[in-house]
Amino acid sequence: MAIIPQQTLFMWSEIENLGDLERLRLVIEYMPDEELMDKLERERKNGRDDYPVRAMWNAVLAGVVYQHISVESLRRELSRNGQLRQMCGFYGFNTSRRRRRIGSTKKTEIVPPAWVFTRFLKKLLKHKKEIDEIFKKLVEQLRGLLPDFGKDLAIDSKAISSLAKRENKNKGADGRRDKDADWGKKEYRGVREDGTTWEKIVKWFGYKLHLIVDANYELPVAYSVTKASVSDISEAHRMLDALKEERPEILEACEAMEADRGYDDGKLIIKLYDEYGIKPVIDIRNCWKDGEETRQLSGFENVAYNYKGNVYCYCLETGEKREMAVGGFEEDRKTLKKLCPAKQYGLSCRCMDKCRVKQGIRIKLEVDRRIFTPIDRASYKWERCYSKRTAAERVNSRLDESFGFEKHYIRGKTKMSARCGIALCVMLAMAVGRIKQKQADKMRSLVRSA
Numbered sequence: 159m160a161i162i163p164q165q166t167l168f169m170w171s172e173i174e175n176l177g178d179l180e181r182l183r184l185v186i187e188y189m190p191d192e193e194l195m196d197k198l199e200r201e202r203k204n205g206r207d208d209y210p211v212r213a214m215w216n217a218v219l220a221g222v223v224y225q226h227i228s229v230e231s232l233r234r235e236l237s238r239n240g241q242l243r244q245m246c247g248f249y250g251f252n253t254s255r256r257r258r259r260i261g262s263t264k265k266t267e268i269v270p271p272a273w274v275f276t277r278f279l280k281k282l283l284k285h286k287k288e289i290d291e292i293f294k295k296l297v298e299q300l301r302g303l304l305p306d307f308g309k310d311l312a313i314d315s316k317a318i319s320s321l322a323k324r325e326n327k328n329k330g331a332d333g334r335r336d337k338d339a340d341w342g343k344k345e346y347r348g349v350r351e352d353g354t355t356w357e358k359i360v361k362w363f364g365y366k367l368h369l370i371v372d373a374n375y376e377l378p379v380a381y382s383v384t385k386a387s388v389s390d391i392s393e394a395h396r397m398l399d400a401l402k403e404e405r406p407e408i409l410e411a412c413e414a415m416e417a418d419r420g421y422d423d424g425k426l427i428i429k430l431y432d433e434y435g436i437k438p439v440i441d442i443r444n445c446w447k448d449g450e451e452t453r454q455l456s457g458f459e460n461v462a463y464n465y466k467g468n469v470y471c472y473c474l475e476t477g478e479k480r481e482m483a484v485g486g487f488e489e490d491r492k493t494l495k496k497l498c499p500a501k502q503y504g505l506s507c508r509c510m511d512k513c514r515v516k517q518g519i520r521i522k523l524e525v526d527r528r529i530f531t532p533i534d535r536a537s538y539k540w541e542r543c544y545s546k547r548t549a550a551e552r553v554n555s556r557l558d559e560s561f562g563f564e565k566h567y568i569r570g571k572t573k574m575s576a577r578c579g580i581a582l583c584v585m586l587a588m589a590v591g592r593i594k595q596k597q598a599d600k601m602r603s604l605v606r607s608a
Contacts, residue, residue, distance in 0.1 A: 168304065168596075170376055170556070173588050179241060182223045184591030185584050186216055186245065190295045194288040198281060209270045213247030214278045217270070220246055222584045227566055229275045236269045243268060282580075283572055289579040294405065296586035297379055300372075301411070303593045308408055310373040310543070311436075312416040313397075314550035315390050316557065317342060318383075318574065320364035321567055338571035339364045342386025344420070362386060365574050368393045370401075371553045373416055373546035377589055378553060378582045379408060383575040391423045398429065409434045414533065416547035419443045424528045437532045439543040442466060456525070461515060467535030469496045469521070474509040484537045485518055493520040494534050557581060 173181060198211045217232065220242060226232040236243050243249075248268055282289075301307050322336040346358040366388060370380040380397055394417075401409055415430055419441035430436040444465050446453075452462040452470065460472040461482075469482045483502040485495025497518045500507035510516055523530050533540045557563045561581040568574050 168375055168589055168593050170552075170589075172592055174560075176592075178224055179245065181588055182220055182242075182245060184595070185219050185223060185587045188591035188594065189219070189292065189583065189587045190299075191215065191292055194285055194292065197285065197288060201281070209274050209278075210247060211278075214270065214274070216246040217248075217275075218279070218282070218580065219584060222561055222581050225560065229272050233269055233272065233275070283576050286572070286576050286579065289576060289583065292583050293378075293381075293579060293586065296583060296590055297405075297408075299590050300375075300377060300586065300593075301407075303590065303597075304375060307372055307375060307377075308379060308411045310414050310416070310546055311370055311379060311412050312373040312547045312550040313368070313370045313394055313421060314418065314547070314554060315393070315420070316367040316369065316554040317344065317360070317362050317386065318365045318367055318563060319362045321569055322363065336364075336569040338385065340385045340387045342366060365571065366390075366393075367554075367557070367578055368397060369550055369553060370397060371550045373549040375589070376549045376552050376556075377586060380405075381578060381582055383571060383578055385571070390420045391426060394421055394423075394426055395429065398434070402434070409436065412436050414439050414543055416440070416544055416550075418547060422528065427527050427531065431532060439531075439533055439540060439547070441544065442528060442535070455519075455521065458514065458519065460513070461519065463521075463529070465529060467529050467531075469536070471499065471513075471515045473507060474513060476508060480505070481536070482515070482519075484534050487532050487534065488520070489532070491520065492523050494523070494530055495520055553585075556585070561585070 176184075195212055195215065198215070202211060217236065220235075221229075221232040224232070224235055224242075226235060236246070236248065248270075320336045320339040322339060341361060341363050344360045346360070347355065349355050364386050366384050366386050368382045368384065368390070369378055371378050380401055382393060382397055384393055398409070412434070414437040416439045421440050422443045427438045427440060430438045442465060446465050452464050455461040455463055455469070460474055461469065462472070463469045470479050471482055472479055480499040482496040482499055485497045487494055495518055498507075498513075498516045499505060500510060501516060507513070521530055523532070529535070531540075533543060557578075561584070563578075563581070566577075568577050
């Protein structure tokens with residue numbers, strides 16, 4: 159029988175292969191921004207309409223797609239790129255309604271001056287709630303387009319350095335100082351192949367972008383921007399509580415959440431599984447005392463475990479140490495099964511007849527909720543799931559490389575939060591547009607074949 163493999167519904171490489179104009183077209187066409195546009199147009203009322211709200215908004219989106227780090231850089235692009243001007247909505251020389259009423263023939267510039275962009279961006283900052291609603295609508299559309307969207311989630315944070323280099327003693331707001339940022343620090347530790355340890359400490363002055371992303375499609379599901387000093391764990395708790403309050407369907411659809419050891423927290427692990435039914439796949443830190451390699455498992459004289467969740471049995475006669483086989487998770491009992499290595503692998507054991515471990519053992523999660531999790535840390539499944547955590551890192555990297563956060567001129571938490579929200583909305587709109595485009599092409603091909 160000829161088996162036809164199922165085509166992948168979405169991969170980000172499809173977006174990267176498109177040109178800038180095509181990506182911008184997807185964003186403008188599929189961005190659910192009508193509510194935001196209506197509010198901005200109502201606020202303008204009978205004011206001057208030299209540069210329409212929708213054209214200005216499209217220009218802001220173009221700045222994200224074309225990776226412009228400043229207004230002047232975007233204006234230069236608009237000046238030399240006629241196709242971009244037309245796509246944004248700057249069709250030519252416009253005359254305001256007021257000038258038409260008084261009979262003036264004076265005409266405005268094709269490209270808005272810098273002060274027009276500045277004024278428009280200030281208005282956008284007052285509509286952060288509407289930007290968040292656009293983000294939520296796009297996530298909801300993706301849940302409908304991709305049947306397994308949100309099944310596996312990954313959480314991570316990203317350091318965003320401020321344009322300022324240090325705290326300013328003058329805390330007064332003047333539109334120039336970054337009085338919201340503070341110092342953050344991340345520590346990285348590991349062990350080299352030769353057994354020696356290494357440590358790396360990264361410090362920065364600025365903010366943190368906290369992201370929950372779909373681990374299969376590498377698309378954001380929730381985000382928040384905080385000062386750099388806010389811990390990853392505390393913000394993870396807050397984001398989960400916010401999702402439960404505002405969008406509980408996302409947590410209900412999730413089966414597993416992956417994170418690095420920066421999120422290693424017993425309370426977070428318990429919350430994920432006990433409250434939301436989400437299996438935590440979080441790397442673990444060694445919090446044991448120096449020199450403590452294993453601990454004896456209560457109730458068994460010849461069974462011990464280490465901080466990584468590996469369980470060992472010892473021969474009662476020879477003292478030989480062997481790692482026990484993974485037997486799976488019993489959800490009704492909330493226990494992990496461990497099997498006798500001699501029986502599983504066909505090994506010889508002198509004390510097999512009198513060993514209590516030969517029929518396998520059950521370890522309750524309550525022994526240590528950090529170490530013993532529903533997906534056994536010693537299993538291949540845990541490794542497969544944990545490898546999906548890199549999806550969050552790739553989204554963070556994409557924000558730097560494709561959306562201009564590696565170098566920016568953003569000051570203040572309000573501006574940073576709005577800028578991150580718009581960039582993430584652009585990312586989601588590209589994905590929604592590409593998926594709908596592929597589905598339409600598929601339907602057309604089916605019609606032609608019929």
